[in-house]
Amino acid sequence: MKKLNRRGFITATTAMVLLALQPWTAVAKTPENQLVVGFSMANVLTLDPAGAGGKERVQIITNLYDNLIAIDPADRTALKPELAESWTVAQDGTSIRLNLRPGAAFASGNPVTSEDVVWSFKRVLKLNLAQATNFKIRGYTAQNADENFIAIDPQTVEIRIPQKTDPKIILLTIAMTGPGSILDMKTVLENEKNGDLGSAWLATHAAGSGAFDLQVMTPNEMVVLKRNENYWGAPATMDRVIMRHLPESQSQRLLLGKGDLDIAYSLSAGDLSALEKDKDVKIINEVGNGLYYLAMSVKDKALSDPKVRQAIIKLIDFKAINDAVMKYYGVLHVDPIQIGLGGENNDTPPERDVEGAKLLLKEAGYPDGLQLSLHALSEPPFDNLSVAIQGALSDGGVDVKLITGGGETVYGPMRKREFQLLVGRSGGQVSHPDGDLRSIVHNPDNSDEAQLSGLLSWRVSYRDEELNNKIDKALFMAPEQQKAEYAKIQQIYRDRVPAIQAISQVTDSVAIRGDITGLTISPVWQTRLSTVGKAR
Incomplete structure (x- = not known):
């Protein structure tokens, strides 16, 4: 038999998957042993956990990689064991010692050791991609990583805390998909090229210990996950998860309605509303x-x-835009701290005042208005949200040119600080008020050379030294005092006119076939599909 090269293998595997999809329209039923998910891959630029963030990317990586600890889907502020079966915080709060779960292995069969853990954390800092910011804002650097991430023995890891902070912040950080994802060091280094620590290979491959392994990743086409037979926990219910790139909401709705999809992640409000009338579909x-x-x-x-x-x-x-555009996508919220974390104000939104806006523009030297560009992803709800904002600003003489496209078209200029306006979605911060404020408000170094692209505050070039100091001090206050201080910080940010103006708190709306069981939506995008089955 002729041996296939890697490209030939991937093409053949993809072809087999596509052939499996062909008869579904006729039978209107997905295979019993495979879960079929519709979503958008437009912003999935790499599957390397150290790379850029994004909801859809996290939805994939979460199912391929484990962390030492996990965020409880029932309470986003609570933690539970994963690769670490237990942990202890030092009495003086300067270090955390974690004990690894015996017998855990990667999909390759290689054992999970403390060396893999320490190497994974150091790798994030060495590559210095977007996820490195989550460590850097806590005082970790590529230079001090060796002294702060330590393999005590093959089953014990010690994380030292380089600057004073609440140790729970560090635990929440390593519970995040991305910075906290644990990689199979041996497998990754076998695929390293030109000192890239395997980054090019990991763009379309995986080296994790999650309930699934990666079978195929074809950009802007599909991702196929297969059950990881070496998984340390309960085996995944499904043999495979096929995640199809279906950027058109209507396509997802039609396929879900016919039974060709089990789960639809990226639906417009109109299509979600239509599916609510389908007795064979449930909306979560x-x-x-x-x-x-x-x-x-x-x-x-x-x-x-x-x-x-x-x-x-x-x-x-704000209210009108949320009512008209954000149903199923978000709920009205205008302050930096998210709902459910403590410290959020839940204040009423600023009132619309067109004449007041025109007067402010005149005072600023723009009596005849001005022209600005606005970047937005060309998918819901960003497309409709950007159009709504464009229309609202035109009433005050602000002429907005829309620039739409995929992730690199939109977020690329923002990461380089070469944009004017942008409609975006935050995420990936630790589940604590400090996480939101440290991303949206706090900016330790506003220079271009700092390259703190993981911070929205840096991307918009916003820096307020007083707010920086208040955020730093609030982290060590008693809970009630802390809550009051966070409310005060948000009010100051609002009074000084934010550069990041929140519009809505994200809500996750997922449509599923009525026979799908065991799906629990994670409040931080880290939804595990291993427990999902079909009641047939």
């Missing part, structure tokens, strides 16, 4: 992780003026 809606926001770059001359930013905020009717 949960408050999720992140905020939909309008970003205004303070590096831009016009937007550096608080009066211009205030005028833009005054032109937006």
